[in-house]
Amino acid sequence: MRHVIIGYSVAAISAIKSIREIDKTSEITVLTNESSVYSRPLISYFLAGKVKKDKLSFIPETFEKEMKITVKWNTAVVKINPAAKTVITSKKEKLKYDRLLISTGGTPIKPPIAGYADDIAGIFTFVKLDEVEKLIKYIEKNKIKECVILGAGLIGMKAAEGLLARKIKLRIVEMADRLLANTFDSAASLLLEEKLKESGSEFLKETTIKKIISKSKKLEALELSSGKTLKTGLLIMAVGVRPDIELAKGTELKVNRGLVVNKNMETNIPGIYAAGDAAEGKDFLSGENAVIAIWPVAARQGSVAGFNMAGKKAEYDGMFPMNSVTILGVPSISFGLTNPKAGAYQVLLSNEGGKYKKIVLKDGIIVGVVLVNAIERAGIFGLLIKQKLDVSALKKQLLFDDFGFLVLPKDFRKHFVTGEGTEV
Amino acid sequence: MKKIIIREEFCLGCRLCEVHCATAHSESKNIIKTFKSVQGRPLSALVFEEQGYTTFALQCRHCKDAPCIESCLTSAMYKDKHGTVLHDSEKCVGCWMCIMACPFGVIKPDLKEKKVGSKCDFCTGREKPACVEHCPNQAILLKEI
Numbered sequence: 001m002r003h004v005i006i007g008y009s010v011a012a013i014s015a016i017k018s019i020r021e022i023d024k025t026s027e028i029t030v031l032t033n034e035s036s037v038y039s040r041p042l043i044s045y046f047l048a049g050k051v052k053k054d055k056l057s058f059i060p061e062t063f064e065k066e067m068k069i070t071v072k073w074n075t076a077v078v079k080i081n082p083a084a085k086t087v088i089t090s091k092k093e094k095l096k097y098d099r100l101l102i103s104t105g106g107t108p109i110k111p112p113i114a115g116y117a118d119d120i121a122g123i124f125t126f127v128k129l130d131e132v133e134k135l136i137k138y139i140e141k142n143k144i145k146e147c148v149i150l151g152a153g154l155i156g157m158k159a160a161e162g163l164l165a166r167k168i169k170l171r172i173v174e175m176a177d178r179l180l181a182n183t184f185d186s187a188a189s190l191l192l193e194e195k196l197k198e199s200g201s202e203f204l205k206e207t208t209i210k211k212i213i214s215k216s217k218k219l220e221a222l223e224l225s226s227g228k229t230l231k232t233g234l235l236i237m238a239v240g241v242r243p244d245i246e247l248a249k250g251t252e253l254k255v256n257r258g259l260v261v262n263k264n265m266e267t268n269i270p271g272i273y274a275a276g277d278a279a280e281g282k283d284f285l286s287g288e289n290a291v292i293a294i295w296p297v298a299a300r301q302g303s304v305a306g307f308n309m310a311g312k313k314a315e316y317d318g319m320f321p322m323n324s325v326t327i328l329g330v331p332s333i334s335f336g337l338t339n340p341k342a343g344a345y346q347v348l349l350s351n352e353g354g355k356y357k358k359i360v361l362k363d364g365i366i367v368g369v370v371l372v373n374a375i376e377r378a379g380i381f382g383l384l385i386k387q388k389l390d391v392s393a394l395k396k397q398l399l400f401d402d403f404g405f406l407v408l409p410k411d412f413r414k415h416f417v418t419g420e421g422t423e424v
Numbered sequence: 425m426k427k428i429i430i431r432e433e434f435c436l437g438c439r440l441c442e443v444h445c446a447t448a449h450s451e452s453k454n455i456i457k458t459f460k461s462v463q464g465r466p467l468s469a470l471v472f473e474e475q476g477y478t479t480f481a482l483q484c485r486h487c488k489d490a491p492c493i494e495s496c497l498t499s500a501m502y503k504d505k506h507g508t509v510l511h512d513s514e515k516c517v518g519c520w521m522c523i524m525a526c527p528f529g530v531i532k533p534d535l536k537e538k539k540v541g542s543k544c545d546f547c548t549g550r551e552k553p554a555c556v557e558h559c560p561n562q563a564i565l566l567k568e569i
Contacts, residue, residue, distance in 0.1 A: 014494075039497045039498060041519065042498065042517065045517055050517065051498075051517060055498075058497065058498055060499075295495060295497060296494055296495045296521070299495070300494060322525075323524075324519060324520040326518070326519070331533070331535065333520060333523065333524045375520055375533065376523070376529070376533065377523075378523050379491075379524055379526035379528070379529050380529040386527075402475075404471065404482075404529060405482055405529070406473040406474070406475050406479075406480070407475065417482065417485070417528075418429055418430060418431075
């Protein structure tokens with residue numbers, strides 16, 4: 001059996017571990033267009049100078065040897081030929097596979113803005129390590145003191161965190177009327193917006209960049225939809241990522257936003273699997289397929305894919321969005337549906353002493369949670385969402401400062417605490 | 425593998441588990457020095473739950489497929505060869521993914537230091553976990569699973 005894995009981040013690594021649990025000898029070849037393994041969410045810590053480059057990896061140095069895998073660095077896959085079961089690399093190599101995993105991750109979205117060109121100095125995305133290394137060089141060489149970030153989503157805010165640590169003054173341009181609009185609700189966004197202002201940063205909401213002005217291929221200024229012009233030497237494009245599914249082109253692979261997979265993480269073509277930010281697996285809350293581009297989903301999906309690739313049936317039972325972000329020193333954790341439209345939802349709120357808690361219920365079952373400055377024991381909420389426990393009778397207790405297992409129904413908690421094999 | 429079993433019916437609410445857990449994880453291993461040190465009271469690695477007369481201690485369940493390990497961005501959270509889930513403070517960056525992932529809510533963040541503050545290590549190196557050893561009413565038991 002020959003396994004070929006495209007991409008070498010958390011989904012791929014989880015898959016490799018699963019394959020090797022079952023099958024110690026099959027050939028595993030990893031093809032990656034990058035030059036090292038690194039934990040992508042750590043790039044903001046790297047930018048901030050809090051984590052050094054040699055600490056960005058999340059696998060031991062001996063991983064490749066222990067797992068008996070061959071890694072081809074700086075090697076992109078340019079074509080998949082499912083009929084012949086081969087892939088062709090950027091180095092013109094042809095590799096045969098029996099099982100293929102596409103874990104290519106996400107790629108930054110570059111919105112079409114007038115005046116934009118790839119070769120203008122001073123414009124960066126904030127997703128991959130090589131780009132961040134270039135950004136750091138640029139900041140240091142040009143002694144950058146101020147910056148504009150386009151997009152106040154998770155990527156933009158993570159970039160903000162890293163840049164603020166370098167004492168760079170920020171102006172954040174955001175199309176929505178608040179920051180982290182997809183992750184948070186308005187009240188939580190406002191809490192962070194205030195913090196952002198305290199840091200001396202400017203937040204320009206309901207604004208877009210109309211035109212990029214450059215001179216001799218160097219960024220000079222940005223024309224905004226508001227009519228204002230911002231002079232700047234650095235622009236971070238942080239409007240989001242989309243699944244990197246270029247390879248599906250010209251194949252029969254079923255693509256929606258990402259590569260559509262079944263519960264075994266297999267695509268519509270037998271033998272070809274997908275996992276992580278490139279895949280569209282089951283969303284636990286809606287039951288539909290969706291791209292949930294977060295680390296734990298990539299880890300789980302990769303693991304399930306790996307087992308199935310090695311011949312052991314495993315099922316992905318679906319996960320829901322969850323994020324843990326610390327912005328401007330304010331820790332926050334959110335789960336599921338955080339900003340429900342009016343209708344069948346009930347919302348429980350508490351906002352005292354800078355601690356904000358919001359719980360979204362549907363028919364007595366938790367479907368969403370936002371916790372700002374109150375993250376202790378957050379994971380229990382994740383368990384309650386997953387177990388669909390009816391919490392109608394405990395609404396008050398859910399917001400208690402000392403919320404814990406004890407407020408949960410006795411049978412439920414005993415089952416989880418002492419039951420065997422109940423661990424998630 | 426041995427597992428810590430909690431029997432809430434037997435819990436007296438004395439919190440000796442908490443005291444001895446903190447002591448076992450202190451530098452001095454001395455109960456008085458631990459609790460009367462200048463740094464203030466240390467965090468125990470277990471969570472003590474109390475409401476009215478219902479009480480119990482809850483510590484890391486050392487899950488087989490531990491969600492905290494799956495979620496950890498730096499591999500600071502890991503499993504040793506005995507199946508114990510351990511935490512390497514050197515690698516921790518305080519991203520709180522483990523706090524988000526742990527279904528039992530038994531990992532405590534140290535928000536100041538931006539690192540996991542405490543987490544049950546099954547008293548690695550001791551014959552019996554301190555909470556088990558010092559529970560006067562066998563509300564916390566060690567059992568071979």
